[in-house]
Amino acid sequence: MFRLTTLAALLLASTAATADQFSIKASATVASAADTLVLLVSPEQLNANPQLEAISKQENFKAAHGATLTWLAPSSPYSQYQRVVLLGTGDTVKLTPYQASLLGATAARTLKGSAASSIQLDASLISAPFSQSELLAQLSHGVDLASYTFTRYHSDKKPEAVRQLHLLSNEQSAAEQRLAQLAALSEGVKLARDLTNEPANGIYPETFAKQALELRKLGAKVTVMDEKALEKAGLGAIIAVGRGSARPPRMVIVQWEGSKQQPLAIVGKGVTFDTGGYNLKTQADSILRMTSDMAGAAAVLGTMHTLAKQKAPVNVVALIPLAENMISDRAYLPGDVVTAGNGKTIEIINTDAEGRMLLADALWYAEQNFKPRAIVDIATLTGAKVGAVGSYYAGLFSKDDALVAQLNKAGDTVNEKVWRLPLSDEMLPELKSRIADLRNTGSSTGASTAALFLQQFVENTPFAHLDIAGNALSNSNRGLHTEGGTGYGVRLLTEWVLTAE
Numbered sequence: 386m387f388r389l390t391t392l393a394a395l396l397l398a399s400t401a402a403t404a405d406q407f408s409i410k411a412s413a414t415v416a417s418a419a420d421t422l423v424l425l426v427s428p429e430q431l432n433a434n435p436q437l438e439a440i441s442k443q444e445n446f447k448a449a450h451g452a453t454l455t456w457l458a459p460s461s462p463y464s465q466y467q468r469v470v471l472l473g474t475g476d477t478v479k480l481t482p483y484q485a486s487l488l489g490a491t492a493a494r495t496l497k498g499s500a501a502s503s504i505q506l507d508a509s510l511i512s513a514p515f516s517q518s519e520l521l522a523q524l525s526h527g528v529d530l531a532s533y534t535f536t537r538y539h540s541d542k543k544p545e546a547v548r549q550l551h552l553l554s555n556e557q558s559a560a561e562q563r564l565a566q567l568a569a570l571s572e573g574v575k576l577a578r579d580l581t582n583e584p585a586n587g588i589y590p591e592t593f594a595k596q597a598l599e600l601r602k603l604g605a606k607v608t609v610m611d612e613k614a615l616e617k618a619g620l621g622a623i624i625a626v627g628r629g630s631a632r633p634p635r636m637v638i639v640q641w642e643g644s645k646q647q648p649l650a651i652v653g654k655g656v657t658f659d660t661g662g663y664n665l666k667t668q669a670d671s672i673l674r675m676t677s678d679m680a681g682a683a684a685v686l687g688t689m690h691t692l693a694k695q696k697a698p699v700n701v702v703a704l705i706p707l708a709e710n711m712i713s714d715r716a717y718l719p720g721d722v723v724t725a726g727n728g729k730t731i732e733i734i735n736t737d738a739e740g741r742m743l744l745a746d747a748l749w750y751a752e753q754n755f756k757p758r759a760i761v762d763i764a765t766l767t768g769a770k771v772g773a774v775g776s777y778y779a780g781l782f783s784k785d786d787a788l789v790a791q792l793n794k795a796g797d798t799v800n801e802k803v804w805r806l807p808l809s810d811e812m813l814p815e816l817k818s819r820i821a822d823l824r825n826t827g828s829s830t831g832a833s834t835a836a837l838f839l840q841q842f843v844e845n846t847p848f849a850h851l852d853i854a855g856n857a858l859s860n861s862n863r864g865l866h867t868e869g870g871t872g873y874g875v876r877l878l879t880e881w882v883l884t885a886e
Contacts, residue, residue, distance in 0.1 A: 489527025629716025662736030
């Protein structure tokens with residue numbers, strides 16, 4: 386039995402990182418106490434308003450998408466405000482919900498550091514190709530995500546005042562409903578970011594599992610399998626990876642039964658720290674990033690938080706295998722033969738190919754015990770994927786064209802795009818072992834053979850593997866992302882679950 390560290394206890398006490406926070410409300414009337422106006426304008430509207438056109442020409446502001454112009458001490462009819470921020474939408478005919486969320490992110494970053502405390506956001510001049518309630522909700526979603534920071538371990542942090550953001554809406558009921566849905570999504574993304582940003586002495590299998598138990602408060606069913614339960618279930622691949630650590634492995638199962646339909650299953654790789662094992666990672670910058678090797682698990686937990694908070698009318702089961710890949714006298718070794726849950730034996734060619742071992746058992750367990758109509762796993766799995774498509778896309782591997790189409794559509798909608806990469810049985814000889822059923826690595830096509838290895842643990846269910854290596858961390862504040870953990874996959878998986886046929 387291990388006691389929680391002080392850092393871990395602090396995490397469990399508060400999942401929300403300190404941020405430049407906004408309290409967001411929709412209203413049919415202008416907030417009389419607002420000191421700042423954020424006014425969305427298109428190029429056409431600039432030309433139609435002589436006053437705005439004149440000040441815009443002075444500053445060469447053309448209302449391109451995401452362009453801003455701050456007007457201090459504005460004249461009538463805006464003289465009641467201390468500042469007016471003109472926020473360009475570009476061509477509104479081409480505006481998408483995702484682009485609207487980017488405008489919200491721009492607004493948040495523009496106001497950061499300003500004295501604005503009560504902000505009126507006015508999008509009434511904009512005629513978007515979707516509803517005003519969707520426009521306002523996406524704007525608030527962008528504000529929420531772009532204002533996230535992770536300062537939990539800063540000793541000199543100061544509490545930041547909460548800014549009031551008032552959304553002018555003539556569809557107040559619909560706006561409030563959509564705001565609540567996207568606020569739940571923002572919470573899920575920020576939970577995933579928090580978990581990904583945590584150091585290894587804050588998040589390890591036991592503390593991640595305790596964090597997952599918090600979803601019971603939202604009505605989700607949460608089960609935690611400890612090492613004894615894993616042994617009883619015969620999940621030898623998970624046990625092997627976690628055997629070298631003083632912090633034993635776990636598997637978390639989260640169920641949200643918002644409908645009686647056959648469930649969907651999502652599986653997230655949860656290596657809470659990856660030394661590489663005896664195939665030790667030797668590059669300092671590489672091993673430092675391994676606190677984020679559980680980003681797939683974080684994305685899955687964030688997705689389940691979102692669905693439970695939304696009370697979504699879907700049936701989903703999430704499986705999150707958790708382990709630390711460490712070096713010790715108990716650790717698994719190159720050359721070992723491990724028996725997975727489905728009875729297949731695996732020769733360990735490389736102890737640093739550990740994530741697929743966790744996923745193999747979890748995928749098999751999901752199919753056998755929950756009979757899902759489709760399974761999608763998400764994992765920071767291979768450097769080869771980064772070499773193929775960088776951080777521009779997640780790598781998508783599947784033999785099921787319908788599932789690929791669903792994930793492509795979901796990814797395009799939320800701009801967490803996927804790119805289909807080869808998954809072919811022609812590569813199976815690379816996984817052939819002389820002494821066991823399988824090797825745990827191939828010899829050439831790293832990302833594809835990793836996906837093909839996983840495919841061996843799913844029998845008859847439509848299956849897709851998402852490799853998010855390179856997507857889990859951002860080195861700067863851009864788009865909806867902030868520096869550090871991105872929460873990548875929460876928005877993609879949530880959209881897929883809510884729209885899957």
